[in-house]
Amino acid sequence: MKEVIVEIVSVGTEILLGNIVNTNAQFLSERLADLGLSVFYQQVVGDNKERLKEAAGLALNRSDVVIFTGGLGPTDDDLTKETVAELAGKKLSLHEESKERIETYFKKKNVEITENNFKQAMIPEDSIVLKNDNGTAPGVIIPCGEKKAILLPGPPNELIPMFNESVVPYLKKLSGRVFYSQTVKICSVGESKAETIIKDLIDNQTNPTIATYAKTGEVHIRVTGSAETEEEAHRIVKPVVKEIKTRFGNNIYTTLADVTLEKAVVDLLEAGSLKVQTVESCTGGMVAARLINVPGASNVFKSGLVTYSNKAKRKLAGVKKATLNKYTAVSEQTAKEMAKGTDLGPKADVIVSVTGYAGPDEEDGTPVGLVYIACNVCGKMTVKEFNFTGNRAKIRESATVNALILMRECILEYLSEKTFG
Amino acid sequence: MKEVIVEIVSVGTEILLGNIVNTNAQFLSERLADLGLSVFYQQVVGDNKERLKEAAGLALNRSDVVIFTGGLGPTDDDLTKETVAELAGKKLSLHEESKERIETYFKKKNVEITENNFKQAMIPEDSIVLKNDNGTAPGVIIPCGEKKAILLPGPPNELIPMFNESVVPYLKKLSGRVFYSQTVKICSVGESKAETIIKDLIDNQTNPTIATYAKTGEVHIRVTGSAETEEEAHRIVKPVVKEIKTRFGNNIYTTLADVTLEKAVVDLLEAGSLKVQTVESCTGGMVAARLINVPGASNVFKSGLVTYSNKAKRKLAGVKKATLNKYTAVSEQTAKEMAKGTDLGPKADVIVSVTGYAGPDEEDGTPVGLVYIACNVCGKMTVKEFNFTGNRAKIRESATVNALILMRECILEYLSEKTFG
Numbered sequence: 001m002k003e004v005i006v007e008i009v010s011v012g013t014e015i016l017l018g019n020i021v022n023t024n025a026q027f028l029s030e031r032l033a034d035l036g037l038s039v040f041y042q043q044v045v046g047d048n049k050e051r052l053k054e055a056a057g058l059a060l061n062r063s064d065v066v067i068f069t070g071g072l073g074p075t076d077d078d079l080t081k082e083t084v085a086e087l088a089g090k091k092l093s094l095h096e097e098s099k100e101r102i103e104t105y106f107k108k109k110n111v112e113i114t115e116n117n118f119k120q121a122m123i124p125e126d127s128i129v130l131k132n133d134n135g136t137a138p139g140v141i142i143p144c145g146e147k148k149a150i151l152l153p154g155p156p157n158e159l160i161p162m163f164n165e166s167v168v169p170y171l172k173k174l175s176g177r178v179f180y181s182q183t184v185k186i187c188s189v190g191e192s193k194a195e196t197i198i199k200d201l202i203d204n205q206t207n208p209t210i211a212t213y214a215k216t217g218e219v220h221i222r223v224t225g226s227a228e229t230e231e232e233a234h235r236i237v238k239p240v241v242k243e244i245k246t247r248f249g250n251n252i253y254t255t256l257a258d259v260t261l262e263k264a265v266v267d268l269l270e271a272g273s274l275k276v277q278t279v280e281s282c283t284g285g286m287v288a289a290r291l292i293n294v295p296g297a298s299n300v301f302k303s304g305l306v307t308y309s310n311k312a313k314r315k316l317a318g319v320k321k322a323t324l325n326k327y328t329a330v331s332e333q334t335a336k337e338m339a340k341g342t343d344l345g346p347k348a349d350v351i352v353s354v355t356g357y358a359g360p361d362e363e364d365g366t367p368v369g370l371v372y373i374a375c376n377v378c379g380k381m382t383v384k385e386f387n388f389t390g391n392r393a394k395i396r397e398s399a400t401v402n403a404l405i406l407m408r409e410c411i412l413e414y415l416s417e418k419t420f421g
Numbered sequence: 422m423k424e425v426i427v428e429i430v431s432v433g434t435e436i437l438l439g440n441i442v443n444t445n446a447q448f449l450s451e452r453l454a455d456l457g458l459s460v461f462y463q464q465v466v467g468d469n470k471e472r473l474k475e476a477a478g479l480a481l482n483r484s485d486v487v488i489f490t491g492g493l494g495p496t497d498d499d500l501t502k503e504t505v506a507e508l509a510g511k512k513l514s515l516h517e518e519s520k521e522r523i524e525t526y527f528k529k530k531n532v533e534i535t536e537n538n539f540k541q542a543m544i545p546e547d548s549i550v551l552k553n554d555n556g557t558a559p560g561v562i563i564p565c566g567e568k569k570a571i572l573l574p575g576p577p578n579e580l581i582p583m584f585n586e587s588v589v590p591y592l593k594k595l596s597g598r599v600f601y602s603q604t605v606k607i608c609s610v611g612e613s614k615a616e617t618i619i620k621d622l623i624d625n626q627t628n629p630t631i632a633t634y635a636k637t638g639e640v641h642i643r644v645t646g647s648a649e650t651e652e653e654a655h656r657i658v659k660p661v662v663k664e665i666k667t668r669f670g671n672n673i674y675t676t677l678a679d680v681t682l683e684k685a686v687v688d689l690l691e692a693g694s695l696k697v698q699t700v701e702s703c704t705g706g707m708v709a710a711r712l713i714n715v716p717g718a719s720n721v722f723k724s725g726l727v728t729y730s731n732k733a734k735r736k737l738a739g740v741k742k743a744t745l746n747k748y749t750a751v752s753e754q755t756a757k758e759m760a761k762g763t764d765l766g767p768k769a770d771v772i773v774s775v776t777g778y779a780g781p782d783e784e785d786g787t788p789v790g791l792v793y794i795a796c797n798v799c800g801k802m803t804v805k806e807f808n809f810t811g812n813r814a815k816i817r818e819s820a821t822v823n824a825l826i827l828m829r830e831c832i833l834e835y836l837s838e839k840t841f842g
């Protein structure tokens with residue numbers, strides 16, 4: 001297997017001005033890594049013919065495949081196709097099918113077409129045209145001697161589907177190998193501990209490769225195998241994923257790409273026919289918002305309370321005035337009472353509460369980052385103390401994620417007791 | 422004034438693998454544009470000596486100042502300082518002050534120091550050391566002939582304060598010019614309309630420059646002036662900001678850099694001594710969470726309800742069963758009743774409600790993206806219908822921002838009636 005080196009050249013003055021974050025480069029890099037292709041360089045260059053030519057020349061010289069993003073628009077500032085075609089020595093001519101697609105697109109949007117839009121239908125000779133279902137700029141693959149230049153539109157909603165649908169199959173054929181990845185998503189274990197648990201696997205990796213990624217409160221382990229056939233790639237990944245599953249057990253919440261932590265919690269609630277209520281202070285609705293992020297959350301989520309003030313904690317969540325006076329709002333006792341449940345809203349089987357101090361300044365001696373999270377599953381109460389670091393936003397995010405994690409742990413315990421107990 | 426060309430070289434294999442988004446490059450580009458410095462190229466290169474050397478050599482050849490980010494850690498993989506020093510022909514030696522800072526840092530964290538940490542205190546000769554209050558890697562400015570290499574640590578929480586505190590003053594001196602920016606933040610006006618309103622200003626800009634940035638529901642207009650003195654730069658920006666203020670009037674919510682839309686709403690509530698309650702369905706706590714994002718929100722925010730189910734809308738928000746049956750949950754009538762107020766929680770003067778359908782699939786004929794937002798200010802009810810586009814997350818974000826905007830409009834109206842009516 002020949003190593004294929006890919007380089008990403010992002011074209012656009014708006015990136016150099018810092019007006020936008022270059023998420024395209026990140027998306028492409030991640031997907032290319034999944035495909036087992038090596039990216040040694042990324043470049044960003046503005047809408048300037050001379051500098052674009054320099055960057056393109058450099059990339060086509062040192063890499064096998066160069067993916068360009070942006071600069072395929074209809075204006076005079078959009079130079080990518082013209083510049084790369086010039087470097088490749090290819091003439092442009094009108095591509096009838098692309099012209100028709102552009103006309104149809106404008107008709108559908110009920111917008112008048114202007115002559116400069118047909119600039120986008122001009123295609124370099126010997127190229128492969130990649131159709132664009134979400135905009136007017138077709139993508140194009142231009143052969144440059146032994147090298148390939150792949151030109152994609154800049155807007156992510158056009159680039160992403162075009163890459164997935166047209167470029168991935170092309171690159172797979174090019175590399176002559178099939179790649180298959182599976183990601184094991186873990187919570188309740190820190191990154192360094194997770195790495196220690198699989199250190200021997202990481203140290204001895206060749207095929208499949210194993211990479212860990214830390215997210216707030218989570219660790220993702222991606223296992224990627226390469227082989228000549230899809231089947232063989234699966235066969236290579238399977239035993240390693242199985243071994244990782246054995247080592248992390250219940251701390252794995254999914255091995256499916258499209259399952260998030262909140263989705264895993266919603267699925268567990270559904271599995272147990274449990275309804276959930278949130279009672280939030282410092283997170284102020286963030287736990288509820290995460291759960292409702294899951295399509296179909298309405299099956300398990302009925303209501304939530306944001307009890308930010310002491311009065312709200314008393315009147316809505318039924319926390320006793322004496323508790324607040326004796327232990328303060330940021331205490332184990334208050335968290336527990338917040339999660340006790342009231343008669344006010346729809347009945348819930350699982351109640352999760354969060355109370356803490358997110359800062360920015362220390363208040364009445366309560367240290368910034370001190371957070372209590374309680375979870376009540378059918379009357380069984382668990383409460384945990386946390387000391388988060390970072391700014392206000394980071395502390396609130398950590399609290400939100402850990403509320404989801406605690407819910408998951410408590411519901412799992414409940415379900416296993418119900419089944420085996 | 423000599424044009425200073427700056428280039429950004431981000432070092433880190435994790436960027437090339439797509440594990441992280443290169444937000445440092447965006448941050449630096451934006452700040453450099455504010456300083457009136459031109460960025461013609463960004464590069465990303467992995468933790469590989471040979472390729473890093475190539476990228477650094479190219480950058481130092483074509484640009485005046487090269488900012489490197491990352492690769493200043495204590496491990497053998499961290500090569501930036503060693504590689505750039507080699508290119509500049511500068512020897513490294515132990516910098517006592519940096520060594521002591523590292524020792525103090527570890528002592529404070531109560532973590533044992535290992536020998537490789539002192540690699541970070543090795544500084545190239547003739548360099549300027551930039552102290553790091555948030556980590557162990559000092560930054561460093563290395564003279565490379567006529568050019569300057571500025572090396573900054575990769576973690577944003579170390580890079581950002583170091584850039585602001587140490588690099589900005591250095592660059593200002595280098596360019597011999599002073600730059601001053603002010604941003605006018607606008608809501609209730611779309612981007613293309615906003616651009617039309619100031620088209621003449623944009624078309625005729627030289628100094629100050631005027632740039633518009635679209636955010637969900639908001640438009641930011643940044644005015645940047647350059648001059649020989651701070652005072653003169655202010656003087657250049659002032660009349661243009663004044664003219665923009667005249668044109669957008671009440672649609673401007675702030676001209677202060679650190680005021681967000683939610684902060685502007687919280688400030689208005691404070692100004693009117695008004696308490697607020699949120700009652701949310703499809704946004705599920707996101708409006709409450711945004712308001713509570715503002716430090717000190719506890720002065721105005723007492724409680725919020727997440728009434729996702731019809732039962733919760735009835736039992737917690739007091740929406741009539743008949744209303745839900747006749748008009749459905751996603752209707753003007755339901756939004757109004759949700760914002761009517763109940764006796765349950767702490768008393769509120771302003772109640773904002775959001776009910777809508779965020780998808781992904783159409784349900785019972787309710788189109789995805791249809792959202793009603795109601796705002797009740799001391800009994801005066803305003804309700805608006807929206808048809809948002811995009812996926813579930815995007816629709817919920819649009820609804821959240823527009824709830825804040827509607828609150829702002831209604832409270833402003835109330836305050837002006839109270840004052841003048």
